[in-house]
Amino acid sequence: MKLKAFFPFLIFCVISIALYVGLSLNPGEIPSEFIDDPIPEFSLPVVGGEEVGLTTADLKNEEGVVLVNFFASWCAPCYVEHPFLMELQKRGYKIYGVAYKDKAHATNRFLKEQGNPYFDTAADNDGRVAIEWGVYGFPETFIIKDGVIRHKHAGPIMEMQFEDEFMPILESISK
Amino acid sequence: MNKIMIVIFWLLMGTSAFAVGVDEKRLSDPAEEARAQEIMKQLRCLVCQNQSIVDSDAGLAKDIRIIVRERILAGDTDQQVLTFMTERYGDWVLLKPPFDGATIILWLSPLLLLGVGFIIIIRNQRNRKMATSAPLSDEEQKRIAQLLNENGDN
Numbered sequence: 001m002k003l004k005a006f007f008p009f010l011i012f013c014v015i016s017i018a019l020y021v022g023l024s025l026n027p028g029e030i031p032s033e034f035i036d037d038p039i040p041e042f043s044l045p046v047v048g049g050e051e052v053g054l055t056t057a058d059l060k061n062e063e064g065v066v067l068v069n070f071f072a073s074w075c076a077p078c079y080v081e082h083p084f085l086m087e088l089q090k091r092g093y094k095i096y097g098v099a100y101k102d103k104a105h106a107t108n109r110f111l112k113e114q115g116n117p118y119f120d121t122a123a124d125n126d127g128r129v130a131i132e133w134g135v136y137g138f139p140e141t142f143i144i145k146d147g148v149i150r151h152k153h154a155g156p157i158m159e160m161q162f163e164d165e166f167m168p169i170l171e172s173i174s175k
Numbered sequence: 176m177n178k179i180m181i182v183i184f185w186l187l188m189g190t191s192a193f194a195v196g197v198d199e200k201r202l203s204d205p206a207e208e209a210r211a212q213e214i215m216k217q218l219r220c221l222v223c224q225n226q227s228i229v230d231s232d233a234g235l236a237k238d239i240r241i242i243v244r245e246r247i248l249a250g251d252t253d254q255q256v257l258t259f260m261t262e263r264y265g266d267w268v269l270l271k272p273p274f275d276g277a278t279i280i281l282w283l284s285p286l287l288l289l290g291v292g293f294i295i296i297i298r299n300q301r302n303r304k305m306a307t308s309a310p311l312s313d314e315e316q317k318r319i320a321q322l323l324n325e326n327g328d329n
Contacts, residue, residue, distance in 0.1 A: 030221065033265045101234070127238050134263040136221035136235060 032152040033134055039147055040132040044122035048104025054096060054122035060147035065170060067095045068142040069118070070130055072102045073110035075138040081156035085117035088162070097121040100130050100138060145173050199237060202244055211244050214256050218243070219268050227270055 034040070039059055046053035059066065069085065071078040085095060097118035099107040104123065111121070124130050133142070136154065143151040143166065151169045153161060202208040212229065218239065220231035228236040228243075239260070246256045260268045272278045311319070 027224070030267045031265060033261070033263060127235070128242075131235075131238060131242065131263060134265075136264065 029154070030136060032149070034149045035151065037149055039142075039144060039149055040129075042129045042132055044098065044124055044129055047099055047107050047121050047123045054098070054120060056147070058120075059096070059144055062094070062144070062147075065093075065143060065145045065150075065173065066119075067093055068098065068144060069095055070098045070100050070124070070133070070135050070138055070140045072100045072138055073106040074102065075100075077156045078139045079114065081139050081158065082114045082117070084156075084158050084162070086115045089117040094119045098129065099123045100135070101125065101127045143169055143173075199241055199244075202248065207247050208244075210253060211240075211247050214243050214247075214253055215240055217257065217270055218260055219270050221264060221268065 039056055041056050043055040044053050045051060059068070067088070071081075089095060095118050097120070099121060101124065102110075107121070107123065111118070133140075134152075139156055141153045141157050142149055150173055151166065153165060155161075157166070202211060215229045216227050218228045220226045220228045220233055220236045221239075222233040222235050223231050226236075228239050242259075243256055246259060251259070257269065266272055266278075272281065274282050
């Protein structure tokens with residue numbers, strides 16, 4: 001009898017907890033399908049040219065960790081992120097840039113004015129390779145080691161995201 | 176008056192144009208185009224999130240519409256096109272989530288709630304029946320008689 005009286009309260013507690021957890025999730029975050037998968041097959045031209053700039057093989061042949069950053073000169077959050085990418089380059093990270101649906105002269109001006117943090121930059125002119133990679137927002141950054149995607153972050157990376165999200169993964173894979 | 180009628184006429188004419196995005200080339204075979212449209216309705220736009228890619232004007236949605244049509248031209252089945260998308264973006268892109276281990280609670284919870292409701296109704300009914308049909312014990316009868324007597328005395 002006493003237990004029965006508590007039943008509505010228990011239901012209330014269960015619903016509260018479920019709502020608390022459910023509503024604090026970020027619905028905009030789409031988990032990547034590619035974590036711990038090999039990078040998709042692709043081949044991209046250089047910015048403003050026809051020659052091959054970046055391919056799957058280039059990334060597979062890398063020793064150690066590399067970052068791949070999808071960006072565009074028309075993307076406002078990319079400007080926010082840019083100084084931190086410069087900082088990462090200074091710290092010795094090798095970053096590949098993929099300019100998404102961007103005009104070559106705009107990409108070049110962006111990199112000239114904001115600085116070029118990339119080891120190499122390729123152009124995804126029709127946005128197909130971004131879809132192959134499951135990219136949906138810009139900027140997006142992937143952590144790659146031995147040709148395998150270890151992590152991806154949608155949205156700008158700043159000191160905070162890097163410390164909280166990237167560092168634990170970078171530390172665990174460099175062991 | 177005549178001018179107003181003309182304005183109303185053109186406003187009415189206009190509405191049909193908003194039905195589907197006409198930004199890219201449709202497939203020449205109407206049956207294939209219908210299939211493509213049906214698939215696109217099931218795919219969630221990754222940018223605007225609560226729209227299908229048919230309804231969305233986002234650049235990425237447009238690119239995916241083009242890909243859907245290409246895959247159909249290449250001879251893919253509907254399922255193969257959907258698989259192509261889920262391989263890249265996960266079940267997340269499907270507006271209707273598949274029935275599997277991760278979503279079983281989602282799909283079965285309405286049935287579960289219905290079942291719980293039935294159990295509550297049945298139990299309540301039984302309790303009520305028991306309450307009305309339980310005969311009074313001897314002691315209770317005695318007490319009633321006593322109370323009635325007391326009343327009679329006053």
